[in-house]
Amino acid sequence: MTSYMTNLAFYVPELIVVGAMILLLFIYAFSGGSSKKLNTILSTVAAFILVFVGYLQFGFLQAPIQEIFSRSVVIDQFGTILKMVMVVGTLGVIYMAMVSQEIVEDLKFEFIILVLGVLVGAMLLVSATSMITIYVGLETISIISYALSALKKNDDLSAEAGLKYVLYGGFASGVMLFGMSHIYGVLGTLFVYDFPAQLASLTFDNMLVLVPAFLMFFVGLGYKISAVPFHMWTPDVYEGSPVPVTTFFAIVPKVAALGALYRLSTVLIGQETILATTWITLIGIVGALTMTVGNIAAIGQRSVKRMLAYSSISHAGFIILATLVVDQIGSRSLVFYAIVYLFMTLVAFMITGAVSDKYGNDYFDRFRGLILRYPLMAISMVIIMLSLAGIPPLAGFVAKFNILAAIIKEGYYTLAVIAGLNSVISLYYYMKIVRLMVLKEAESTEDIANFSISVQSVVIFLTIPVVFLGIFWETILAFANGAQIFIK
Amino acid sequence: MMNLAAYLFISLVLFLCGIIVIIARKNIVAILIGMELILNAAALNFVAYSRYVTHHIDGHIFPLFIIVVAAAEAVVGLAIVIRFFQIKETIHIDDATQLQS
Numbered sequence: 268m269t270s271y272m273t274n275l276a277f278y279v280p281e282l283i284v285v286g287a288m289i290l291l292l293f294i295y296a297f298s299g300g301s302s303k304k305l306n307t308i309l310s311t312v313a314a315f316i317l318v319f320v321g322y323l324q325f326g327f328l329q330a331p332i333q334e335i336f337s338r339s340v341v342i343d344q345f346g347t348i349l350k351m352v353m354v355v356g357t358l359g360v361i362y363m364a365m366v367s368q369e370i371v372e373d374l375k376f377e378f379i380i381l382v383l384g385v386l387v388g389a390m391l392l393v394s395a396t397s398m399i400t401i402y403v404g405l406e407t408i409s410i411i412s413y414a415l416s417a418l419k420k421n422d423d424l425s426a427e428a429g430l431k432y433v434l435y436g437g438f439a440s441g442v443m444l445f446g447m448s449h450i451y452g453v454l455g456t457l458f459v460y461d462f463p464a465q466l467a468s469l470t471f472d473n474m475l476v477l478v479p480a481f482l483m484f485f486v487g488l489g490y491k492i493s494a495v496p497f498h499m500w501t502p503d504v505y506e507g508s509p510v511p512v513t514t515f516f517a518i519v520p521k522v523a524a525l526g527a528l529y530r531l532s533t534v535l536i537g538q539e540t541i542l543a544t545t546w547i548t549l550i551g552i553v554g555a556l557t558m559t560v561g562n563i564a565a566i567g568q569r570s571v572k573r574m575l576a577y578s579s580i581s582h583a584g585f586i587i588l589a590t591l592v593v594d595q596i597g598s599r600s601l602v603f604y605a606i607v608y609l610f611m612t613l614v615a616f617m618i619t620g621a622v623s624d625k626y627g628n629d630y631f632d633r634f635r636g637l638i639l640r641y642p643l644m645a646i647s648m649v650i651i652m653l654s655l656a657g658i659p660p661l662a663g664f665v666a667k668f669n670i671l672a673a674i675i676k677e678g679y680y681t682l683a684v685i686a687g688l689n690s691v692i693s694l695y696y697y698m699k700i701v702r703l704m705v706l707k708e709a710e711s712t713e714d715i716a717n718f719s720i721s722v723q724s725v726v727i728f729l730t731i732p733v734v735f736l737g738i739f740w741e742t743i744l745a746f747a748n749g750a751q752i753f754i755k
Numbered sequence: 756m757m758n759l760a761a762y763l764f765i766s767l768v769l770f771l772c773g774i775i776v777i778i779a780r781k782n783i784v785a786i787l788i789g790m791e792l793i794l795n796a797a798a799l800n801f802v803a804y805s806r807y808v809t810h811h812i813d814g815h816i817f818p819l820f821i822i823v824v825a826a827a828e829a830v831v832g833l834a835i836v837i838r839f840f841q842i843k844e845t846i847h848i849d850d851a852t853q854l855q856s
Contacts, residue, residue: 399813399820406824413831423842427851429835434786434848437828438777441793444821445770448800455809457817503854 274335277327277342280320280350281390287316288383295376306375310365313379314358321354332753338458339397345598345752346394349526352605353393356518357386359613359729364511366722368624374418381418382515384411389523393530396753398447398457401527405443405487408520409436415515416508428507435490435500443487449480460753462534466542474541481535481542485549488531491524492583495556502564505576510620510629513572517579517612522605525586529601532590533752550591551682557584558689565696571619571629574696575612578655581693582608585670588682592673595748600669602747607654607666607736614651614729618644621717634700636709641718645704647730652697654733657690662736669744762803769796783836783846787829794825 275282291309298305324347332343364370364378388407395401413436417429451457453473454465469477486497493501505513535546561581568574586608589601621644622637623629638645654663667690675683736743769792776789798818805814840846 399817402817403820403824406828410824410827410831413828413835417835417838420838421842424853426835426839426842427853430783430839430851431854433828433832433835434777434783437787437790437832438793440828441773441790441797444794444797445800448766448797448804448817451801451814451817452804452808455811457813507854 277330277333277335278340280323281387283316283320283323284383284387284390287313288380288387291376291380291383303372306365306372309376309379310361313361313383317354317358317361321351321358324348324351324354328749332751334396334753336400338460339400340391340394341396341460341753342394343751343753345529345602345750346526348602348747348750349393349522349605350390352522352602352609353386353389353519356515356522356609356613357382359609359617360511360515360518362725363514363613363617363620364509366717366719367509367511367620368717369509369620370418370511374420378415378418378511381411381415382519385415385515385519389519392523393526395527396459396530398451398459401459402440402444402447404523404527405491406440408491408523409440412436412516412520415512416504418509418512424507425509428504431500431507432504435497439487439490439497442483443490446480446483446486449476450484453477453480459531459534463538466538466540469540478542478545481546482549484531485528485553488524488528489553491520492528492587493521493557493580494553494583494587495560495580498557498560498580501580502573502576505579506570506573510572510616510623513576514612514616514620517576517616518609521579521583522609525583525590525601525605528587529590529593529598530752533593533754536591536593547591550587551679554584554587554591555682555685557581557587558686559584559692562689562692562696565693568696569630571631571634571700572616572623574631574700575615575619578693578696579612581689582655584689585667585686588674588679588686589670591679591682592677595751596673596676598750598752599744599747600666600673602750603669603740603744604666606743606747607662607733610729610732610736611651611655611663614647614726614733615655617722617726617729618648618651621715621722624717625713625715631700631703632710634704635707637704640709640712641715641723643723643727644718647726648704649701650730650733652701654737656694656697658694660737662733662740665737665740665744759803759807762799762807766796766799766803769793769799781848783839783848786848787832787836790832791825791829794821797821 327347334341385408388404392404395404413433416432417425419425453476490497558581561577565574565577586604619629622633626633654661657664657667671683773789773792777786798821801814801817
């Protein structure tokens with residue numbers, strides 16, 4: 268048993284992020300009122316701290332797997348890589364918020380502090396191994412997310428989005444807790460990695476309580492992943508929130524909850540119990556439904572942001588399938604998909620955000636003729652859309668291929684067919700926006716202020732990995748291969 | 756003499772009451788109260804299980820976390836409800852329909 272201070276050494280990145288929140292709050296409090304200059308300083312400080320935190324994670328990639336804080340938290344490579352993804356996502360989102368006109372200057376510092384808070388919760392959730400840490404991590408994400416979605420204080424849509432998020436979120440976490448309490452009662456432990464030992468010696472009566480309890484547990488995680496049927500809040504919250512907040516919701520909480528779900532799956536799958544069978548069936552059905560419902564609902568959308576919200580639901584469904592494969596190939600495909608999804612989501616939302624800032628809405632028609640006015644942006648958007656649809660040789664294809672290969676290896680052929688069909692459906696609505704951008708004439712010739720040189724270069728910088736990872740995917744796959752998950 | 760089954764029954768009733776309140780009531784504040792009922796049901800379960808089954812301190816620690824987190828959630832939730840009320844001048848859930856799913 269290592270001492271408490273030694274444990275803290277493994278928790279330095281999270282502590283730095285917490286410290287950054289406090290530091291930024293103090294800088295703001297003692298500078299008197301917000302200004303553009305102050306916001307620039309705050310965002311630069313936050314960016315440097317996040318880069319440092321991301322850099323620290325590289326150190327943990329080499330270190331041996333470590334259980335800390337009385338076994339409540341585990342530092343393993345799987346969690347570390349997902350933390351990197353979330354840190355980069357937060358960094359991108361902070362940049363988006365800085366250039367966004369939707370979030371007014373007064374609110375930008377609040378936004379930065381709040382996203383750092385969510386990041387702490389998300390980092391706790393991916394490395395949580397006890398039900399207490401899972402609950403605290405999930406609620407840290409949730410509670411701060413409520414405030415984030417209601418960020419535009421005087422906007423009725425934003426207030427409504429926050430309200431819906433609170434109501435659905437509180438309900439889901441309550442149900443999850445009720446499930447957790449019965450799991451604790453039947454298995455007699457809070458620690459996820461102690462479950463298998465306890466599961467072995469259970470009677471049928473115990474299972475009668477335990478199976479519904481685990482279903483309830485899944486509600487809480489599924490709600491954060493926005494898995495069908497707990498996705499009802501997603502389109503509303505995504506539409507009502509400012510674009511940078513939507514981007515953030517589509518990346519950080521989702522990746523964190525998927526990490527936690529995967530950790531839970533590694534514990535439950537692999538034994539010959541009713542519970543394992545139920546869990547596999549549940550994840551298979553939920554994954555298939557999430558992909559299908561997300562894709563079909565995305566077809567009829569008028570707003571690009573709402574379309575991207577539904578498309579992020581269907582991508583989450585794809586990643587859920589990866590949680591069925593509990594060996595190295597599964598964790599590798601999940602991590603790879605998360606990395607690719609991060610870049611694709613950031614670029615797609617960045618371009619949408621710039622367009623919607625200009626016109627006040629983000630309907631499909633606003634993208635008409637973008638290729639003549641901003642060729643680089645239009646080409647990036649086309650690349651991202653093709654990648655999201657999974658067209659080779661882009662990164663989205665390799666990511667989907669990895670997950671398909673993993674689930675086919677385990678023999679889930681039906682799921683693989685459903686996933687393949689879904690990629691075809693998704694092509695339809697992704698191509699709709701490509702067609703408008705490339706083949707139609709522009710509505711107006713006014714400049715879009717938000718496509719400044721810096722934004723364009725960031726978009727291109729983030730698009731390059733999507734092309735690069737599609738062709739030279741071995742490098743990043745080797746990196747993802749190191750995503751070893753702690754198994755007791 | 757109370758036994759485990761009695762506690763579990765009470766908590767189940769609390770849980771169901773919470774769900775019924777959330778589904779049936781249209782007042783947003785009432786819905787928030789319904790959530791608290793669900794959280795308390797879970798907390799009661801933890802304490803009862805740790806008293807009668809596991810005899811372990813973990814089950815007492817968890818409710819403390821639940822109480823703290825529930826308080827934080829209520830703070831943010833009520834703040835958003837107040838903001839919603841200031842904009843719309845109503846706390847009826849049926850008036851929150853501008854965003855259509």
